[in-house]
Every structure is written in structure tokens, then in C-alpha cells.
Amino acid sequence: MSSPISRRKFSSVSRREVLKLTPMVALGAFAIPKLQKPLLKGGLAVSDWASAKLFRSGRLAPTFDDSEVTPFSKFPINDYDVDDPEVDLEHWTLNVSGAVQKAGEYTLAQIQAFPKITQNTRHLCVEGWDVIGRFGGTRLSDFLNSIGADPAARFVSVECADDYYESLDMPTAMHRQTLLCYEMYDQPLTREHGAPLRLQIPTKVGYKQAKYLTRLTVSHVIDRVGYWEDQGYSSFYGL
């Protein structure tokens, strides 16, 4: 042991060691109401950035045997407004616009003309519950390719009959399990589940699976992300 030091010297040594910790006070910014919101928004943006980097186009969501599918009656119906926005199914068309070569109105028959994909995948709600559903539809990528969507565009956004709206990053939109879904459990979509057309994206959380689609837009920039995202939920929320 080295030669003794005075009490006073020890106090100053100790004090210096405590002062080294002071940069931690910066975290106190999270407790300041004015700074809290932008800081948390920034933190969520970092998470979304990392999520987009973690996304692998070739990585498929797990698929399940028919025996593992949740019964249709136990598939929850989630809305933000009404179960049935009373879509006129007879005259329904999907309005397509934006960075595409063939903009215009598309009928359900035109969308159903593409190869039908049927998949049993997990529907995971942001709240934490999940169900395994059976979904059928057209690959969004097939549809986007056929309408000549600009491959350099960054977003596919949709609007719904109940004023809900959503958007997808292009890599997720082009994922082979991402569907323009018109069937659940081998039956045409029921009104509560989004008739006649909804999004079904096994690589995204539930609130991205918009129902009752009316418009689809391909774009380079979006001024709003989605109904829940614009209230503070994750913009990307890839699974």
C-alpha cells in the first residue's frame, strides 16, 4: 500500500470520481416534458431504421398446417370506426395512381386474374395477441409489376372505405407473402374482415393489414404514414 493520504485529499479524489458520472444527467432530458416527445420520436425512428435494415426480402414468415389455423369464429375483428363501412360491392373498383404506368380503376376480377396465393400465417396485433389465419389473394408484387409501378418508388399507400389509411415500404410491398387479399378461410372476404379487398402482410404487425381498400398509390414521398402511425405507433413495424 502506498503512503497514507489525508482525509481531505481522499474527499477530493472521491468527489472527482463522482463528477465523472455527471454526463449521465443528459438522460434527464427524457423527464423534461418539452424534450420528451421529440426524444422518444427520435428513439422510435432509430428502431424503425434498424427494423428496415433487418428486413430480408428472402426471409419468409412462418407458415402453418391447416390444423393449426385459428377457427374463423375466433379471428378477432378490429376496427377503428365501424365493422361495416357499407362498401357497394357491385360497383367497387380499386383506384390506382401515382408512380405507375397504368393508373386507373381496377375491378376485383382484374385483381383476381393473377395467380392465387393461399397461405396460413400469423396475424400479430400490436397489443400482443395473435391468431393463425388462412388467407388467399394476389401477390401485391404481381399486381405492382403488371401496372408498371416505378421500381425506384419507396412507398405503396392505401386508403380505405372507412377513412383508415396505411402505407408500406417498397421492399415489404414486393415481398412474396404480401397479398392483396380477397379470401379468408377459402371464402370471399366478409364485410367485417374488409370486403372486397384488404392487405395481408405476414411480415408486418396487425394495424398495417388495412381493410376495405379503395385507393392504392405508389409514391416516392408520403405526407402521412398511417392512421395509427400518425398517432405515435411505429411507422415500419416489421416483424
Add this chain to the structure above:
Amino acid sequence: MATRAIAIEDVKSGEQSEAVYEHPFVVRLCHWLNAICLFVMVGSGLQIFRAFPSFGAKIPQKDLLHWPKAFALGGWLGGALQWHLTFMWIYIATGLLYVGYQVFSGNYKQVLFVRRDIPGIWPMVRHYFFFGPKPPAREAYNPLQKHAYTSAIGLGALSVLTGIAIWKPVQFSWLASLMGGFHWARLWHFLIMWALLAFVFGHLVMVVLHGWNNFVSMFTGWKKDPEYRVQ
């Protein structure tokens, strides 16, 4: 491993005491960062849990418990997710910094529970819980402390891994499978939180029992009048 010790002399009385440098700066920094992170992660995690307080089906939903909103952080699910997804990065970074520092500095020997600590477990348990004699202290941490701290680090790692499994059950589907599937991963994540809270409770009780010098050492690094002699 050389622990630094100094003698302190009272100029007036000439009385001598001793202090040891027990907690290097990085360890202290990580300790307090982690304390804040745990507070935020647990608080926001419980708010997230409130959105679906069950580990079964959605229909019919059988709630496990109704956690009071007053003991949760974030106000609503979206707010809690913002806290959780922001502080998880600080939590992970702190964990990596801590483990990296301990390994590269060799300081891990102070705290890592190893085989030769096993025989010392029972005497410590007897002392703490059954009023047995106090085993002589030879180093900063007794075998039971080492076991608790080593377990806590393990639980921290598991909290991150189970968290990743439920945050990214597609990109890291293998991780979820390893834990028995998505539902199990979510349950493990929840149980690990309680295990960490149990550790924190025991830790705080011990801090109270071991007095002021011990508490202050996590700020200054220096512990006055240690119970053990530094070789």
C-alpha cells in the same frame, strides 16, 4: 487481480483508515445507466402488457392480472412502445459496454461466479437466512453475491434475446422457435422481468443492510473501511 487500496490518515488525530477502489468508472456508469433503463423498460413493459394482459387466446380472453396504470409508464400502448423501443438501445449498449469492459479489463474476476465459489454458498446462505456465523470476507464479493450478480447479467441477456424474439418473430423466427415459439417467448420475456425485479428487491435490501460506505462506493468507486484485506 490487483485491487487498489489506500490508507487515509486523519491529520489531527493521526488515526488511520483504509479504502479500496472497488468499482471502476465504467462499472459505475453501467450500473446507474442500467438502473434507469430497468426502471423504464419495466414500467413501459407493464404498460404494453396492459394492452393484452394474457398469455392465452384473444377469443375468449382470460386476463392474467390487471396491472394498475399508476405503476406503468407511457400512458398508452403507443407511448409505452416509444419508451420501450427507445430505451432498449441504451439498455443493450449498456450491457455490451459492461460485459466488454469486464472481459477486457479482467475485472470480471471480481464478480463472476465460478466453480470454486460453490463451497462458499451454503455458509453464506446460513448466515443470511438462518442466523449462522458470518464467514470471513476475503474479497469484494462473497460467493452468494457473485452468484446473484452473475445471474442478473444472465437474466439481462435473456431479457434482450426474448425481447428480440417477440419484436422480430419473422426475421428471428429461429430465436422464437428456440424459446418454444412466439407465445413462449412472450411469456419468458414476462417471467424474466419478474426474476430481474426479484433480484433488484434483494439487491436493495442488501444495500440498506450493508450501510453507507457500501452505498457511496457505487458513486465514488472507493469503499471506506472494507471488511476484507487487500493482498
